[in-house]
Amino acid sequence: MENSKERVNKTRETRRQEVWSLLPPLEKESLIHQYHPDYKKEAYRTLRVGQNCGDSTVHELANLLEGRSPIGLEEISLTPHAQADVLVIGGGGAGATAALTAHSMGADVLLATKLRLGDANTVMAEGGIQVAISPDDSPVRHYLDSYRGGHMENDPVLLRTLVEEGPEAVKWLMDIGVHFDMEQNGKLSLRAGGGGSKPRLLRCMDYTGLELMRTLKDCVQNEKIRLLEYSPVVELLTDGEGNCSGAILKNLDNKNYMVVQAKTVILATGGIGRLHIQGFPTSNHYGATGDGLPIAYRAGAKLTLQDTFQYHPTGAAYPEPMAGTLVTEALRSVGAQLVNAKGERFINEMETRDAVAAAIIRECQQGRGIKTSSGRSGVWLDIPLVDILNGAETIAQRFPNMVRQYSRYKIDIRKEPVLIYPTLHYQNGGIKINVNGESDLHGLFVAGEATGGIHGRNRLMGNSLLDIIVFGRRAGRAASERARQIAVKELTLKHLHVFYEGMKKAGIVSPCVSPMLFPDYVEKT
Ligand code: MEZ
Numbered sequence: 001m002e003n004s005k006e007r008v009n010k011t012r013e014t015r016r017q018e019v020w021s022l023l024p025p026l027e028k029e030s031l032i033h034q035y036h037p038d039y040k041k042e043a044y045r046t047l048r049v050g051q052n053c054g055d056s057t058v059h060e061l062a063n064l065l066e067g068r069s070p071i072g073l074e075e076i077s078l079t080p081h082a083q084a085d086v087l088v089i090g091g092g093g094a095g096a097t098a099a100l101t102a103h104s105m106g107a108d109v110l111l112a113t114k115l116r117l118g119d120a121n122t123v124m125a126e127g128g129i130q131v132a133i134s135p136d137d138s139p140v141r142h143y144l145d146s147y148r149g150g151h152m153e154n155d156p157v158l159l160r161t162l163v164e165e166g167p168e169a170v171k172w173l174m175d176i177g178v179h180f181d182m183e184q185n186g187k188l189s190l191r192a193g194g195g196g197s198k199p200r201l202l203r204c205m206d207y208t209g210l211e212l213m214r215t216l217k218d219c220v221q222n223e224k225i226r227l228l229e230y231s232p233v234v235e236l237l238t239d240g241e242g243n244c245s246g247a248i249l250k251n252l253d254n255k256n257y258m259v260v261q262a263k264t265v266i267l268a269t270g271g272i273g274r275l276h277i278q279g280f281p282t283s284n285h286y287g288a289t290g291d292g293l294p295i296a297y298r299a300g301a302k303l304t305l306q307d308t309f310q311y312h313p314t315g316a317a318y319p320e321p322m323a324g325t326l327v328t329e330a331l332r333s334v335g336a337q338l339v340n341a342k343g344e345r346f347i348n349e350m351e352t353r354d355a356v357a358a359a360i361i362r363e364c365q366q367g368r369g370i371k372t373s374s375g376r377s378g379v380w381l382d383i384p385l386v387d388i389l390n391g392a393e394t395i396a397q398r399f400p401n402m403v404r405q406y407s408r409y410k411i412d413i414r415k416e417p418v419l420i421y422p423t424l425h426y427q428n429g430g431i432k433i434n435v436n437g438e439s440d441l442h443g444l445f446v447a448g449e450a451t452g453g454i455h456g457r458n459r460l461m462g463n464s465l466l467d468i469i470v471f472g473r474r475a476g477r478a479a480s481e482r483a484r485q486i487a488v489k490e491l492t493l494k495h496l497h498v499f500y501e502g503m504k505k506a507g508i509v510s511p512c513v514s515p516m517l518f519p520d521y522v523e524k525t
Contacts, residue, residue, distance in 0.1 A: 001318075001419070004370050007343035008380045008417045015337055016385060020348040028355050035358035035365070037422075038308050038457070043278050048506040050499065051302040051440065060275040061306065064294045066503065067514030069496055071235045071248055071257070078237065078491040080246065080261035084110035084226070085483035086476075087247060087260050089233045089292070090268030092120025093209070094448025094468035094475075096216035098266045098437075101476025103225050107483050110260060111225050112249050114232035114269075114287045114517065118217045121270050121284055121449060122468065125209030126401060127193065127330035128201030129173075129469075130462030131166040134190055137198040139163040146463060149195040149352045150428075150456020153305065157435050158454045162463070162470050169469040170202065177215045180204055192333045193461035195352035201462045206328050206401040209465060231258065232517050233269065233291060235496070236299040236444065239489035244299065244444035246491055250517075261491055263483035264443050266475050267292040268468075271427045271449040272309075274519040280424040281324025283315055291515035292450040296431050299495045301439040304452040305429025310459055313338075313356035315423020317378030319409045324423040327381060328402065329353070329461045335389040339380040339417065340368040346379075354458040357422040370419060378419040387414060426464065428455050437475030443482065443489075445475040 023031065033039050044056045049066055057065070088099040091113025099111040113119070132142040142163040147154055174180070180202040181189045190199040204211035220227065230252040237246040237259070246261040269292030273284025282288070297303060314329065316322040332338075332349040338356070340346055340363045347359035363369050364377040371377055383402075386395050395414045396403060406413045429452035437445045448468045455463060503510065 001370055001372065004341045005380065005417060008339050008382050011339070011343035012382060012385060015339070015345055016388065018345060020345060022348050022351060023355065028351070031358045031362065032354050035361040036354050037278050037280070037311055040278065044307065048508055049502040050297050051300065052306060055306065057306040058277050060277050061272065061290065061293065063512045064290065064514040064516060065297045066508055066510050067294055067512035068510055069235050069298065070513050071493065073493055073496060076257060078259055080491065081258045082110060082260045083488065084108050084260065084262045086264050086266060086479045087112065087262035088266045088268060089247060090120070090270060090448070091117040092268060092270055092448065092468070093122035093212055093216060093465070094472040095266070095268035096220050097469055097472030098268055098447050098476035098479070099225050100216065100219055100223065101473045102480040103223055105477060105480040107480035109225050110228065110262070111220065112228040112231045112233065112260070114291070116229050117220060117227060118213045119285060119287060120213070121288055123210045123213045124283060124285060124326060125465050126206040126326055126328035128191060128203035128208050128462045129170065129465035130193060130196070130201050130460060131170045131466055132163060132200055133167050133170065133188070134198065134200065137200055139166065141197055142166065142200065145196050146460050147456070149458050149460045151458060152456065154456035155453035161435055162454055162467055165470045166466050169466060169473065173212065173215070173469060176219055178212055191330060192350065194329055194332070194350045194356065195460045203330065206330060206399045212465060233295060234515060235493070236265065236295050237491045237493065238299055238495045240492045240494040242300070243442045243489055245489035259491065261488055263486050263488055264445060264479040266445040266447060266479050267296060267431070267450055268447045268472065269450050273424045276519070277309055277424055280311060280422070281315060282424040283312055283324055283326035284424070286518065289516045289518060290427065291517060292431065292446065294514035296439060296441065296444060296446070298499045299441050299444065301441045301444060302432045303429060304432040305457065306452065308428040308457045309424060310353060310426035310428055311357045311422035312425035313353055313360055313422050314381055314420040316418065317376045317421040318372045318419040319411070320372070320374050322405065322409065323376065325405065326423065326425070327418065327420055328399070331381065331383055331386060331399065331402065334394065335386050337382045337385055339382050341370050342368060352458055352460065360422055364421070372419065376421060378421040380417040381420045382417045383413045384415055384417065426459055428452070428457055428459055435474070436478035437471050438478060445479045447472045447475040
C-alpha cells in the first residue's frame with residue numbers, strides 16, 4: 001500500500017494538468033454492463049409471487065419479498081391500541097417532512113419510527129441537495145441531466161414534479177431554519193455533481209443531510225407531533241377490500257405488538273443498504289433493512305425498478321472499521337482524482353456514479369487495484385489535490401466531517417490520499433407511486449428511498465435529499481386530504497391469506513421472516 005501511495009504523491013503534479021473527457025455513450029454503456037454489480041446475472045433471481053411475479057431482483061431482496069410475516073394469522077387480536085388520521089412510518093427526512101405537512105393541514109398524525117427520530121440515511125447524506133435555482137440553470141436542464149443519468153428509465157411525471165417543485169421545496173427548508181453555505185457576496189453557494197451540466201448543489205459543508213434532519217426534527221418536536229420511537233413496522237393492515245387501514249408495530253422494549261388503526265398510512269422506511277447485497281459494504285445506517293418493501297408487497301403494492309441499486313463509487317476501503325463509509329462525491333467535484341496502483345487516472349471523476357463505480361471495479365479486477373491487509377481492494381482518491389486546486393484550507397473548511405472521520409484513525413486527508421471502493425448506497429427502485437405518493441394499494445402512501453421511479457436506474461447526487469422533501473410534502477398533503485374524506489376502516493390480515501395462497505400455489509416454502517428490522521450481525525430483537 002505504501003509504495004503505491006507514494007506513486008500518487010509523485011504523479012500528482014503531472015496528473016493535475018490532465019483533462020479527461022466524458023466517455024462516449026456506447027463506451028459508457030459497455031463499461032457499466034461489464035462491471036457494474038447491477039449486471040451480474042448470478043446475483044439475481046425471478047420473483048414467483050406477488051405483483052411483480054416474473055420480474056427479477058437480487059437474491060437478498062427476493063428472499064424478503066417472498067418471506068413470511070412475523071405475525072401469526074390466528075394469534076393476534078386486531079383491536080387497535082392507537083388510532084390516527086395519518087400514520088407515518090419512518091423517522092428520517094421523508095417521514096418527518098410528511099408528518100409535518102399532514103399535521104399542518106390539521107390531520108391527527110402519529111409518527112412511528114424503528115429507532116429514534118432522525119436515525120436514518122438522511123443524516124448520512126453529505127454533499128448536498130440538488131436544485132435548479134441559479135439564473136443560468138432551469139428545471140428543464142435538471143430534468144435532462146437526471147433523465148440521462150437515470151438511463152431514461154425515470155418516471156417522467158415524477159421526475160418533472162421533482163425538478164419543478166425543487167426550488168419551492170428548498171425555500172420551505174430555509175423558511176423552517178436550514179442553513180446552506182453562502183458565498184462572500186451573500187448568495188447561496190452551489191457546487192457541481194456527477195452527471196450534472198451546471199453547479200446546482202446547495203450544501204452545508206459536508207453535513208448537509210445532518211443539517212436538514214436537525215431542522216426537521218426540531219420542527220416535529222416543536223409541533224408536538226405524537227411520536228413512537230423504537231417501534232418498527234412489521235405488517236400492514238387492510239380492510240379486505242383493497243384499502244390500507246393501519247399497521248402493526250413492534251415495541252422493541254417489551255417486544256409486544258401494537259395495532260394502529262389509521263385512515264391513511266405513509267411508509268417512509270428508507271433503503272436497503274444493510275442487506276449488503278452481493279456482499280458489498282454500505283454507507284447506510286443500521287436500520288436500513290428496507291422494511292417497507294416486503295410488507296407493502298405482501299399487501300398488494302407493486303414495485304418498480306426493484307433490480308437496480310446504487311453503489312457509491314467512493315466508500316472507504318481502509319481503515320477496516322471505516323469500510324463502506326461514504327467519502328462524499330463533493331470531493332471529486334472540487335478536483336479530487338481517482339488513481340490506480342500505477343499512479344494513473346482512469347476515468348473522468350464527474351461521470352455518473354454507475355460509470356465511476358464500474359471503472360473502479362474494472363481497475364481492481366484487472367490487477368490495477370491496491371489490496372489492504374484485510375483483503376479488500378480499492379483505488380486511491382487523491383484528496384490533497386483539492387487544496388492545491390482550490391487554495392489551502394479548502395479541505396479543512398468545506399469537508400470537516402471527512403477530516404474528522406479519518407483523523408480518528410490518524411489519517412490526515414489534507415496530506416494523504418485515501419483508499420476507496422464502491423459501497424452500497426441507495427436503492428434506485430422501490431414501491432411504485434403516483435405523483436401524490438400513493439402506491440397501488442389504496443390509502444398507502446410512500447415517500448423517500450422506499451419509492452421507485454423518480455431516479456430511473458441511477459440517481460444523481462443530491463436528488464434524494466430533494467426527493468424526500470418534494471414527495472414527503474406531497475404524500476403528507478394527499479394522505480391528510482384523503483383522511484379528511486373517509487371514515488376508519490376495518491382491520492384485517494386478509495392480504496396475508498391471499499399472499500400465502502399465492503406462495504402455496506407457486507410451491508414456495510420460505511424459511512425467511514420479513515421485515516428483517518436489523519442486519520444479522522446485530523443482536524436479534
Ligand atoms: O445524494 C447523495 O447520495 C450524496 C449527497 C452523497 C455524497 O456523495 O455526498
